[in-house]
Amino acid sequence: MAVKQTLKSKPAKKVVPNDAASVTLRNVSKSYGEAWLSDDVLKDVSIEFPAGELTVIVGPSGCGKSTLVNIMAGFETPDSGEVLIDNRPITGPAKDRMVVFQETALIPWQTTYENVVFGPKMRGDKSGQALKDEAEALLVKVGLGEFIHKYPIQLSGGMQRRAELARALINEPTVMIMDEPFRGLDAMSRSLMQEFFLDLFEENKKTNIFVTSEIDEAIFLADNLVVLSNKPTTVQTVMKIKLPRPRDYKMLTTEQAFEYKKEAMELLHDEAMKSFAVLK
Amino acid sequence: MTSTKKSFFAKLMGQVTLKRGVSAILIFLVIWHVGALFDDWFGVDIIGIGLVPPPADVFAAFLEVIPKIGYWQSWVSSFSRVLTGFLVAMLIGIPFGLLLAVNRYFRGLFFPPFEILRPIPPLAWVPASLIFWPTNEMSIAFVTFLGAFFTIVINVLGGARSIDISYLRAAQSMGASQFDLFWKIVLPGTLPSIFTGAAVGMGITWEVVLAAEMISGGGTQGGGGLGFFIWNSYMGGSLEQIVVGMISIGIAGYLSSSAIRKLGYFMMPWRRLF
Numbered sequence: 001m002a003v004k005q006t007l008k009s010k011p012a013k014k015v016v017p018n019d020a021a022s023v024t025l026r027n028v029s030k031s032y033g034e035a036w037l038s039d040d041v042l043k044d045v046s047i048e049f050p051a052g053e054l055t056v057i058v059g060p061s062g063c064g065k066s067t068l069v070n071i072m073a074g075f076e077t078p079d080s081g082e083v084l085i086d087n088r089p090i091t092g093p094a095k096d097r098m099v100v101f102q103e104t105a106l107i108p109w110q111t112t113y114e115n116v117v118f119g120p121k122m123r124g125d126k127s128g129q130a131l132k133d134e135a136e137a138l139l140v141k142v143g144l145g146e147f148i149h150k151y152p153i154q155l156s157g158g159m160q161r162r163a164e165l166a167r168a169l170i171n172e173p174t175v176m177i178m179d180e181p182f183r184g185l186d187a188m189s190r191s192l193m194q195e196f197f198l199d200l201f202e203e204n205k206k207t208n209i210f211v212t213s214e215i216d217e218a219i220f221l222a223d224n225l226v227v228l229s230n231k232p233t234t235v236q237t238v239m240k241i242k243l244p245r246p247r248d249y250k251m252l253t254t255e256q257a258f259e260y261k262k263e264a265m266e267l268l269h270d271e272a273m274k275s276f277a278v279l280k
Numbered sequence: 281m282t283s284t285k286k287s288f289f290a291k292l293m294g295q296v297t298l299k300r301g302v303s304a305i306l307i308f309l310v311i312w313h314v315g316a317l318f319d320d321w322f323g324v325d326i327i328g329i330g331l332v333p334p335p336a337d338v339f340a341a342f343l344e345v346i347p348k349i350g351y352w353q354s355w356v357s358s359f360s361r362v363l364t365g366f367l368v369a370m371l372i373g374i375p376f377g378l379l380l381a382v383n384r385y386f387r388g389l390f391f392p393p394f395e396i397l398r399p400i401p402p403l404a405w406v407p408a409s410l411i412f413w414p415t416n417e418m419s420i421a422f423v424t425f426l427g428a429f430f431t432i433v434i435n436v437l438g439g440a441r442s443i444d445i446s447y448l449r450a451a452q453s454m455g456a457s458q459f460d461l462f463w464k465i466v467l468p469g470t471l472p473s474i475f476t477g478a479a480v481g482m483g484i485t486w487e488v489v490l491a492a493e494m495i496s497g498g499g500t501q502g503g504g505g506l507g508f509f510i511w512n513s514y515m516g517g518s519l520e521q522i523v524v525g526m527i528s529i530g531i532a533g534y535l536s537s538s539a540i541r542k543l544g545y546f547m548m549p550w551r552r553l554f
Binding site: 073074075092093094095097098099101102103105107108109118119122123151153167171 | 444446447449450451452453454455456460464465468469471548549550
């Protein structure tokens with residue numbers, strides 16, 4: 001067994017350890033504004049994110065997806081309900097849950113390398129040559145070996161997202177929260193990023209919570225697909241996506257994928273129409 | 281190979297910029313010359329420019345003052361006043377602006393009085409500061425300080441408040457303390473605004489110092505400064521020298537803001553790429 005492993009993987013070193021934790025949302029509600037004019041964003045949202053699985057959240061735009069992300073990350077607290085990670089309530093942002101944000105959140109005044117080592121160096125839990133080696137290995141893994149000393153603005157959109165994945169992974173999170181991470185990329189880089197992201201996931205099997213508004217992307221990536229309703233957001237349905245892994249883009253054209261898409265589309269279409277009517 | 285090519289290109293670019301700059305100044309001089317002598321040639325004054333001495337006369341006046349030590353003393357005293365006011369404004373203004381940005385209680389306490397004092401033009405402070413400060417020099421420095429201070433604070437405050445919240449959140453997820461957030465995110469994130477504030481503040485400092493020198497008759501304690509130089513030339517009726525003083529100020533201001541730009545260039549390597 002050990003021999004086989006060394007034979008299979010030439011660099012021999014596992015770059016990212018695979019630990020995964022489950023996340024549970026229990027009756028989470030959140031509203032903004034004063035009581036007399038409050039805007040209910042989330043209403044009794046309960047979702048189970050199984051450890052080591054990729055759960056995608058889709059919902060009409062303007063529903064509380066980002067609020068949900070902020071609550072799970074610990075940036076905001078729910079008005080009621082609780083968020084559990086491995087059955088322990090969360091107390092705020094922490095390195096066990098890394099977020100990849102909608103627009104890039106790479107720090108512009110740090111080089112790619114500095115961005116990646118930022119967390120461990122700040123906490124002091126890794127340092128010196130070991131940290132350097134690990135960061136470099138990660139950057140090579142995400143294909144940025146030659147861009148280590150470039151500033152974020154010198155990277156393309158796809159490269160920035162990969163740098164951000166590396167920055168998240170070096171903190172050894174047990175949960176990755178992706179808030180529409182590929183939004184704003186052109187179609188080609190987007191599908192390349194999806195495949196890259198899937199490879200990474202299938203290798204590490206971390207718990208992944210992936211928020212998107214693209215149904216194709218959702219079905220391509222997901223183990224579980226959570227479909228949200230319009231504001232105030234509730235869970236409409238949770239679908240098991242049983243496409244085989246490792247996945248391939250061709251699977252999106254199968255009958256099975258089409259059925260998933262149809263089901264999700266119908267739910268989302270009704271919800272989207274509601275918000276359209278509100279606009280009128 | 282590529283590097284020599286690039287440096288050649290850069291050199292060429294430098295030359296083009298230089299040529300443009302020189303020709304722009306030459307064109308300006310020609311217009312000035314024609315405007316100033318229009319009356320002699322055609323018997324009609326161009327309002328606003330007709331009485332200005334022609335560039336050649338000003339140049340002659342320039343040559344006259346250049347060997348005089350008093351002229352250079354004016355430079356030194358104006359520069360030292362500007363730098364004093366400016367540096368003190370930076371030293372107090374940057375931490376003050378950052379505190380306003382990061383601490384709600386501090387902002388609640390100090391922002392209202394700051395906002396009431398801010399619209400008062402620095403020159404309106406001149407009479408009061410002449411009375412309150414023991415020496416003329418201190419009153420001028422104080423008024424100069426005021427000129428830069430408010431601009432710097434407003435820029436720092438605005439810059440720090442507009443830092444993308446996702447940088448702060450990303451850092452928090454990675455375990456940043458309040459101390460880390462301040463030193464690693466807020467301060468470097470505010471740096472561009474600090475330099476903008478410094479550049480604008482430096483400009484205002486020059487405006488203020490000259491006016492302050494004129495009003496206070498800065499010559500009473502030696503070293504009248506460039507502002508007093510202009511005022512003195514006006515009293516002495518030397519139009520050419522007035523213009524010499526004005527151009528000197530232009531050059532001094534240009535030198536100071538170039539210095540700030542250079543410093544910003546070195547301190548913010550990531551901004552060179554824009």
